[in-house]
Structures are given as structure tokens and as C-alpha cells.
Amino acid sequence: MIEILQYGFMVNALAAASLAAIACGIIGVYVVVKRIVFISGGISHASFGGIGLGYFLGIDPVLCVIPFSIASALSIGEVSRRTKVSEDSAIGIIWTMGMAIGIMFISLTPGYAPDLFSYLFGNILTVPRSDLLIMLLLDIAIITVVYLLYKEFLAITFDEEFATVIGIPAHKLYLVLLCLIALTVVVLIRVVGVILVIALLTIPAAVSRRFTDDLRKMMVLSIFFAALFSITGLYMSYALDLPSGSTIVLVSGIVFSLLELFRHVRRNPPLSAV
Amino acid sequence: MNDEVINLRNVWVHYDSMPVLEDVSITVYQHDFLGIIGPNGGGKSTLLRVMLGLVKPSRGEVRVLGGDPEHNRRYIGYVPQYSLFDINFPINVRDVVLTGRAGHALFRRYTDQDKELAYNALKMVDMLPFENRQIGELSGGQRQRVFIARALAAGPKVLLLDEPAAGIDARMQTEFYELLEKLKEKMAIVIVSHDITAISIYVDTIACLNRKLFYHGSKEITPEDLMATYQCPVELIAHGVPHRVLREH
Ligand SMILES: Nc1ncnc2c1ncn2[C@@H]1O[C@H](COP(=O)(O)OP(=O)(O)OP(=O)(O)O)[C@@H](O)[C@H]1O
Ligand SMILES: [Mg+2]
Numbered sequence: 001m002i003e004i005l006q007y008g009f010m011v012n013a014l015a016a017a018s019l020a021a022i023a024c025g026i027i028g029v030y031v032v033v034k035r036i037v038f039i040s041g042g043i044s045h046a047s048f049g050g051i052g053l054g055y056f057l058g059i060d061p062v063l064c065v066i067p068f069s070i071a072s073a074l075s076i077g078e079v080s081r082r083t084k085v086s087e088d089s090a091i092g093i094i095w096t097m098g099m100a101i102g103i104m105f106i107s108l109t110p111g112y113a114p115d116l117f118s119y120l121f122g123n124i125l126t127v128p129r130s131d132l133l134i135m136l137l138l139d140i141a142i143i144t145v146v147y148l149l150y151k152e153f154l155a156i157t158f159d160e161e162f163a164t165v166i167g168i169p170a171h172k173l174y175l176v177l178l179c180l181i182a183l184t185v186v187v188l189i190r191v192v193g194v195i196l197v198i199a200l201l202t203i204p205a206a207v208s209r210r211f212t213d214d215l216r217k218m219m220v221l222s223i224f225f226a227a228l229f230s231i232t233g234l235y236m237s238y239a240l241d242l243p244s245g246s247t248i249v250l251v252s253g254i255v256f257s258l259l260e261l262f263r264h265v266r267r268n269p270p271l272s273a274v
Numbered sequence: 275m276n277d278e279v280i281n282l283r284n285v286w287v288h289y290d291s292m293p294v295l296e297d298v299s300i301t302v303y304q305h306d307f308l309g310i311i312g313p314n315g316g317g318k319s320t321l322l323r324v325m326l327g328l329v330k331p332s333r334g335e336v337r338v339l340g341g342d343p344e345h346n347r348r349y350i351g352y353v354p355q356y357s358l359f360d361i362n363f364p365i366n367v368r369d370v371v372l373t374g375r376a377g378h379a380l381f382r383r384y385t386d387q388d389k390e391l392a393y394n395a396l397k398m399v400d401m402l403p404f405e406n407r408q409i410g411e412l413s414g415g416q417r418q419r420v421f422i423a424r425a426l427a428a429g430p431k432v433l434l435l436d437e438p439a440a441g442i443d444a445r446m447q448t449e450f451y452e453l454l455e456k457l458k459e460k461m462a463i464v465i466v467s468h469d470i471t472a473i474s475i476y477v478d479t480i481a482c483l484n485r486k487l488f489y490h491g492s493k494e495i496t497p498e499d500l501m502a503t504y505q506c507p508v509e510l511i512a513h514g515v516p517h518r519v520l521r522e523h
Contacts, residue, residue, distance in 0.1 A: 033363055151384065155373040159359045165326050166428060167348025167377030213364045213408040 009125055010238070016127040016191055017230035019135040020200065023142055023187040025223030027180050028205035029215060034157040036181075037202055039076055042091035043178065044185040044197040046072035046098025051119045051194070052105030061119060062131050062189060069182035072098055077175045122193035122245025124234055135187045142180055142187075153177060154215060191230060192245040200226055203252040207259060229255065277304040278340070279432045279462045280325050285334030287320055294320050298334070298487040302432060307458045309477035310466045316484040318466040319355050322434045325464075326352055339431065348377040351430030353421050353438045355466075361410040367420050368405040371396055374427030395423040398453060400446070415441045422450075432462040439469060451476045 031040050050068030054061030072094050079094070080087040106113050118126060146153065155163040156170045156177070164170040181201070188197045208221035233248030240247075280302040287295040294317045302308060310318050323329040324336055327343030338346040351374075374395065375388040396402050399419040404412060412420065418441055425433060433454075439447050451472055454463055458478075467473050473480065481489035 033360070035360065148381070151373075151376055151379070152381070154365065154369065155376040158363050158365055158370070158373065159357060161328065161354070161358060162352070162373070162424070163376065165328070165347055165350065165352045166374065168380060209362075209364065213366065215364050218364055 012127050012129065012132060013124045013234055013244075014231065015132055016124050016135065017234055018227055019132065019139050020188050020191040021204075021223050021226035021230055022139045023135075023184040024200040025204055025221075025226045026142060026146055026219050027184040028201040028226070029208070029218045029222055030153065030157055030177060031181065031201045032205040032209065033215070033218075034177075036178075037198060038088065038091055039178065040181050040185075040201050041198050042076055042095040043069055043073045043182050044188075044194050044201075045095045047182070047185050047189070048103075048120070048194050049098040049101035049105070051116075051189075052102030052109075055109045055113050055116075056105040060130065060134075062134055062186060065186050065189060066183070068098065069185050070179050073178035073182040074175060077171075077178045081171065118193065118245075119189060120193045120195050121243060122189070122191050122196060122248070124191045124230070124244040124248070125238070127190045131190050135190070138183045138187050142183055145176065145180060149173065149176070150216075192248055196245050196249045199249040199252055200230075203249075203256050204229065207252075207256055210259060210263065225252075225255075278302070279304055279306075279338070280464075281335075281337040282324065283335045285324060285331040285336060287317070287324060287329060288332045293485060295324070295331070295487075296485045298483075300481065300487060300489055302462050302464060304431075304462055305458060306462045306464075307454070307476070307478040308462075308464045309473035309480045310464065310483055311468070311470060311473060311480060312483035318483050319436050321483060321487070322352070322436050322464070322466065325434060326350060348428070349431040351425030351428050351433040351461075353418075353425045353433070353435045355436040355440075357421055359409075363409060365409055366405065367401060367407050367409060367412070368392065368396070370409055370420055371405075371423045371427050374424040377428065391429060392423075392427045395427040396420075398426060399423045400449070415443060415446065418442055419446070426457075430461055432464065433457065435463070435465040435467075437466055437468065439467060439472065447472065 031037055047065045047069040049072075050065035051061040053059075053068065054064035057064065075094050076087075076091055079085055079090040083090075085093075106116065115123065115126070117123075152163075152168055152173050155166070155168055156173050160170050160174070184201065185194065185197050188200055192200055204222040204226040205218065207225050208218045211221055212218055229252040230248050233251040234244055236242065236251065237244035237247040278301055280300075282298055282300050285295055285298045286293060298321065310321065312318050320329055324331055325338065325343065326347050327336065327338070336343050339349055340346075371392045372384060372388065375384060375392060379385070379388050393402075396405055399422050401416065401419050401423060404416065404420075409417065409420070418438065422435075422438055425435075439450055442450060447469075454465070455476060457463065465473070465477065479489070479491055481487055
């Protein structure tokens with residue numbers, strides 16, 4: 001492991017893994033406890049529109065994704081409230097609209113789209129320094145907002161109606177939370193790509209839920225697990241020459257399944273023992 | 275009158291053009307202890323939700339402490355009939371009760387005073403020994419007590435209780451109503467209940483709700499009348515004898 005650190009790209013990859021772990025560790029906990037995995041899936045897939053736009057305009061797609069994912073987050077949060085459309089229909093529509101827009105822009109862009117695949121499925125080995133900076137700034141933004149609004153987020157994620165009654169601007173804060181998910185998607189794009197983002201938003205948090213009943217501890221643990229999964233996946237993809245995004249996701253999924261299996265075996269003795 | 279806490283004037287509520295509340299007018303004053311009774315689907319929960327600004331009336335006016343319910347509902351302590359929350363949510367009892375303070379402590383840390391109010395509220399409902407439990411690791415009745423504590427922690431000027439005693443054991447029920455007796459010195463209380471006996475013992479005034487509200491600011495009906503006639507439409511129960519006129523409604 002030490003010698004591969006001599007390669008600059010490995011250092012970048014490790015930095016990217018850590019920055020991604022911070023964002024998805026914190027925000028993934030909200031996604032899991034508030035059960036908004038599908039909403040997050042909608043936001044991340046719709047973000048693909050921003051990547052297409054980036055290609056079309058010749059701007060860093062990661063930057064272009066920010067307004068796009070924020071816009072999809074706000075639309076998902078508002079559409080079902082203001083219209084009679086149910087939330088999951090709204091998600092389905094925005095999810096596919098964003099992707100369609102992305103494809104449209106890419107087909108309008110002359111020439112072919114280099115490393116399009118890496119935006120879809122991630123490639124942690126090719127994260128440029130400029131994107132690391134964006135990831136760092138977004139992490140700082142996410143940590144700051146969660147630090148300042150921790151108590152309010154806890155109230156709205158636990159019981160939104162009561163939070164509203166008690167005088168918390170619950171819907172506005174919910175939109176803020178969706179925007180944080182949108183920013184987390186941006187942080188994760190380089191690591192696992194828009195298609196696989198949901199894995200890192202759910203698995204580390206779901207794993208950490210097994211170990212604690214405390215939201216704060218869950219965040220710390222899930223940052224740890226996300227980093228562990230990403231770095232393990234990164235190492236394996238390097239050593240075995242596998243695509244890094246899917247390796248990270250598969251490592252996470254396998255650990256999750258093993259833990260569940262182990263728990264199952266421990267909690268439920270075999271029938272013959274009863 | 276400035277000791278009005280909640281004021282509803284000619285409020286109509288429709289769900290998909292079906293009237294659920296028809297022309298409801300009621301004023302709750304500072305030291306009122308009001309019981310609301312009525313059959314299932316009579317609109318009791320809806321009435322409380324109108325007071326909280328969670329349901330917008332299609333006609334009529336709602337004032338809470340002289341202002342908009344949206345603005346002043348943080349002075350209302352609310353115990354819903356059913357709380358919609360995830361039983362596995364990683365939160366303990368103490369933090370649930372603290373969320374009762376969150377409206378007053380908006381965008382700042384909880385102070386020692388917030389924590390003390392939450393502590394006292396937990397103590398009042400006898401749930402201190404459970405303060406570190408995850409919320410899902412409680413029985414239904416214990417959880418209901420926690421939600422009562424959460425409402426009390428807000429230091430409300432009025433308590434709206436939607437069948438708070440459902441699922442609470444006999445001993446705790448007595449204690450609970452006695453607690454309400456004490457609390458009514460400090461706040462107005464509106465309680466929805468099917469337990470007519472308890473209601474008629476403890477509350478000061480009774481309203482009957484079955485789409486229309488019958489309320490005269492008194493407790494004019496005897497428990498026997500109610501028990502005997504509750505199967506009938508509420509207008510007949512509460513008012514059949516003293517207010518025959520109401521049959522025409
Ligand atoms: N969200 C809703 N959409 C449509 N109809 C509703 C809704 N909520 C309540 N209703 C209808 O409004 C009427 C009043 O309901 P409400 O919950 O206020 O009754 P309630 O008096 O509290 O009854 P219970 O004693 O069963 O709690 C019922 O007929 C119910 O079907
Ligand atoms: Mg009800």
C-alpha cells in the first residue's frame with residue numbers, strides 16, 4: 001500500500017475517498033432515517049442533466065451538476081406539495097427528465113464524450129485536483145449546515161408534523177436537507193458516479209445503524225464505514241484492475257450482507273435448538 | 275376579550291367537497307378545561323388540526339392568541355391521536371422530549387433551561403427512568419406519555435390532546451387527569467376523548483361534535499344522559515332534552 005502512494009493519482013484517489021466519505025457519512029444518515037432513499041435516487045439521476053450540460057458548454061461537468069441537482073432537489077420537494085401529483089410520481093418524472101436532458105446535451109455536443117462512463121459509474125483513480133477542491137468546499141458547506149441545524153433536522157426527520165406545530169419551518173428545512181443531498185451527490189459523482197451514488201448514501205448509514213441508537217454516533221460511524229469501503233474498493237480495483245466505482249459499491253454491499261447474515265444467525269437460533 | 279386563546283368563527287372544512295366541519299364557532303379562554311366528545315369520524319381530530327393551522331378551513335376564521343395559527347401555534351402543546359414516526363428512529367426519550375423545545379430554541383443551542391423544562395416534563399409523566407431508551411423500545415402507553423411530555427416541554431399556553439389517554443393504564447389515567455387539573459391553572463386545555471366518564475368528572479365544559487359543534491360554555495349534560503343516548507346522533511344526545519330546537523339543524 002505504501003509504495004502505491006508514490007503515484008500522485010493514488011494520493012488524489014485517497015483524498016477523494018475521504019472527502020466522499022465525510023459527505024455521504026453525514027447526509028446518508030438522514031437519507032436512511034428519514035427514508036428518502038428514492039428521493040435521493042431521483043436527485044442523483046436527474047443530476048446527469050448537469051453533466052450533459054457541462055459537456056455541451058465545455059465546462060467542468062462536476063460544477064455544472066451543482067445547479068442541476070439543487071434544482072431537481074427543490075422540484076421534488078415542491079411538486080408534490082403544490083400539485084396533486086404524488087411524491088413518487090414526481091420523483092419518477094424528475095429522475096427521467098434529468099437523464100433525458102443529459103443525453104440530449106451530449107448528443108448535441110460535437111465529437112464524442114470522453115470519460116462519460118466515469119460520470120455514470122465513477123472513476124476514483126482519475127479525480128483531478130480541481131474537483132478535489134470542489135469536493136472539499138462542498139464538504140465544508142455540508143458540515144457547517146448540519147452543525148448549525150442539527151437540532152432542527154433531528155426534529156423534522158423524526159416527526160415532521162410535530163416539528164411544524166412547534167414552530168419550526170419544517171418544509172423549508174426539509175428543502176435545505178434535500179439540497180444537502182444534492183450537494184452530496186456532487187461530491188460522490190467522481191467516486192461512484194450518478195448511477196451508483198445511492199449505494200454510498202445508504203449502505204454505510206444502514207451498517208452504522210446496527211451499532212448505535214444515536215444519530216451523532218451514527219454519522220461518525222458511517223463516515224468511518226464509507227471511508228473503509230471506498231479505500232478497500234479503491235485498493236482492490238487497483239490491484240485487480242477492476243472498475244473502481246462498482247468495486248466500492250460491491251465491497252459495501254458484501255459487508256452489509258455479511259453483517260446482516262451474522263446478525264440473523266446470532267439472533268435466531270436454528271429451529272432444532274428451540 | 276384578551277384572554278381568548280383560540281377563536282374559531284364560522285369554520286367550514288371540506289374533504290373533497292364532503293363537509294367534515296359545518297359552521298363551527300368556538301372560543302377557548304385562558305383557564306378553560308374543555309372536553310370534546312363525538313362519534314368516530316365526527317371531526318374531532320380535524321377540529322384540533324384546524325386550531326393548529328394544519329388543516330385550512332374552506333370558510334371561516336381561525337385565530338390563535340389573536341394571530342395566525344401558523345405564527346402562534348408554537349404556544350400550543352399538541353398530543354396527536356397518532357404520531358407518524360418511524361419506530362426504529364435512532365433517538366432516545368430525552369431527545370424526543372427536547373424536540374418540544376425546538377420551536378422556542380430555533381436556530382440556537384438548547385440552553386440549560388430548555389433541558390430543565392424537558393426534564394420536568396418527563397418527571398411529570400413519570401418517565402424519567404426511561405430517558406435513555408430508544409423511542410421504539412417503549413410500550414405504546416409509555417410512548418404516549420413521552421409525547422405528552424414533549425407537548426408539555428414547550429411550556430404551552432394551551433394544550434390540545436387528541437385521545438391522549440388511549441392505551442394508558444388505569445393508574446396512569448387517574449394520575450394523568452389529576453395532572454391536567456394541576457396544569458389548568460397555567461394553561462387552557464382541550465381534550466378529545468371517548469372516555470365520557472373521565473371527561474365528565476374532570477373537565478369544566480363539554481362540547482359535542484358531529485360535523486356541527488354544540489357548545490354553550492358549560493357542562494349542562496349529565497353523564498347518565500350521555501351514556502344512555504350516545505348511540506344517537508350527537509345533536510340528540512346532548513341537546514335533545516334541553517334544546518329541542520336543535521333537531522331542526
Ligand atoms: N385527510 C383526509 N382526507 C379525506 N377525508 C378525511 C381526512 N381526514 C379525515 N377525513 C374525514 O373527515 C371526517 C372526520 O375525521 P376526524 O379524523 O376528524 O374524525 P374524529 O372525530 O377524530 O374520529 P375518531 O373518533 O375516529 O378519531 C371523517 O369522516 C374522515 O373520513
Ligand atoms: Mg380522531
